[in-house]
Amino acid sequence: MRRTFPLLRLSPEAAGQLQHDHQRAIQKLxxxxxxxxxxxxxxxxxxxxxxxWQLQTATRNAVLLDALKKEAKV
Known part of the structure; x- marks a missing residue:
């Protein structure tokens, strides 16, 4: 069964602001x-x-370990 989701309706000003913010975020990225x-x-x-490569691996492992520790607390 498919559910239909209501469309998000924005005022023209809000839509323009959202588009502007999105464009700025894309440029910063x-x-x-x-x-x-x-x-x-x-x-x-x-x-x-x-x-x-060793530094990247160690960094990635440290981030994953931190995420596991946070998950274990929950």
């Missing part, structure tokens, strides 16, 4: 992606690719 790519390139040049 794009700038952050460019900065991250350059940061990774510079770190790789400074410490080497294998050390960068």
């Amino acid at each position: 794009h700038a952050l992606e460019l900065e991250h790519a350059e940061f990774v390139r510079q770190v790789r040049a400074l410490i080497g690719a294998s050390a960068l």
